Amino acid sequence: MEELQGPGRLKTADVLKGILILGVVFVHMFMLNEVDNSGRSVSPILQPLYMGLIGFFIISGYFLPSGDCFTRIRKRSKLLLALIVCSLVLPVALYIWLWALGQPSTMDDLVNSIVASFDNQNLFSPLDKANPIKVCYSAYAQYFLWVMFWSFLIFYTIADCVLADRRLFAVIILLLLAAEAVFVYIDRTLPFDATLIPICVAFMLLGAALSKKHFLERLETAKWGSLSTWIPLIASLLVLAVLIYLFPPGVKFNFTYFGEYGGLSAFPFFVEGALVFIIFSYLSMINARIPVLSYILSVCGRYCLALALFHIFVVRVILAVFYTLPTDTVFPPLSTVQILALAFFDIAFIIILRMLVEKKKADRKRHASKT
Numbered sequence: 001m002e003e004l005q006g007p008g009r010l011k012t013a014d015v016l017k018g019i020l021i022l023g024v025v026f027v028h029m030f031m032l033n034e035v036d037n038s039g040r041s042v043s044p045i046l047q048p049l050y051m052g053l054i055g056f057f058i059i060s061g062y063f064l065p066s067g068d069c070f071t072r073i074r075k076r077s078k079l080l081l082a083l084i085v086c087s088l089v090l091p092v093a094l095y096i097w098l099w100a101l102g103q104p105s106t107m108d109d110l111v112n113s114i115v116a117s118f119d120n121q122n123l124f125s126p127l128d129k130a131n132p133i134k135v136c137y138s139a140y141a142q143y144f145l146w147v148m149f150w151s152f153l154i155f156y157t158i159a160d161c162v163l164a165d166r167r168l169f170a171v172i173i174l175l176l177l178a179a180e181a182v183f184v185y186i187d188r189t190l191p192f193d194a195t196l197i198p199i200c201v202a203f204m205l206l207g208a209a210l211s212k213k214h215f216l217e218r219l220e221t222a223k224w225g226s227l228s229t230w231i232p233l234i235a236s237l238l239v240l241a242v243l244i245y246l247f248p249p250g251v252k253f254n255f256t257y258f259g260e261y262g263g264l265s266a267f268p269f270f271v272e273g274a275l276v277f278i279i280f281s282y283l284s285m286i287n288a289r290i291p292v293l294s295y296i297l298s299v300c301g302r303y304c305l306a307l308a309l310f311h312i313f314v315v316r317v318i319l320a321v322f323y324t325l326p327t328d329t330v331f332p333p334l335s336t337v338q339i340l341a342l343a344f345f346d347i348a349f350i351i352i353l354r355m356l357v358e359k360k361k362a363d364r365k366r367h368a369s370k371t
Contacts (some may be wrong), residue, residue, distance in 0.1 A: 015300030016284035023052040050251045055275035061207025072156040087117035091136040113137040119146045138313035151200040176202040181263030219285040240275040
């Protein structure tokens, strides 16, 4: 999920990340107050859209950095630094903003928000225990990034060995999913949502395996007129429709919930996640060939880390000017038009700010090189 720059990028990959992060933003905006643990109560269309977030684990595995384990981890230090800074700074910034506006907020709420931002609240409690809303808390995608970072540690350690042998690859995937099922049956939260690490490592390994087959590169150069180009998409759509009907995954990945069959749901969930990734990859291939749209999605993809970290924070800062932030829901009651307007402004503001910061850094480098 890092914001990588430079030539040689796959346009389809940037567009794919753009689609995925926009899905995360809009899902949060529309669903944050309206989700439950029942898979079948959620629209069968909405469930695969929500599962698009799994694509970030797969695409992170797809671009496995070169070098040994420690070199790879150093390349991800940017993600760890961003998480630490945001976990400390964003709750404090929101607390100060609310104090300046005269809104009720307490030091206890601030401390609890910081603890929650580090993804260490309600440790060893049941997985589906709902956390009370904290006024200063805005890190609703942060759990995902913490899980991603710790999953990298395992993935980078085992990737080369596992990918060298197909049978070992299959065995390790099964063992990781079995470990995930055990975590579900134990039903206790762990620091940094570590209960999600096994299945996330499995998705990263899947991404690395797809990379060995040059999946995205082949899509980028695929011939649209060839039937063989579209067979994987058609098959994925048909199989996913059946699986979603039989094993609805729900929309509570952050609660280590994969479906209504407990730990066993981790197995169909893995297959569903893989199929959703294939479908979104084809969607990215199509959009990558539409000039204006592909540029917008590519920009969103390049700045997906900033969007993930700040999208709820920016919205809560804006809403605090007009509403008293509630303590029973994430947002005050909003109409669909208000939600859409906030979402588009939120995305544009974060991207423009990130681009300005990037431009300032580039200007400094040019000035330093001249002197």
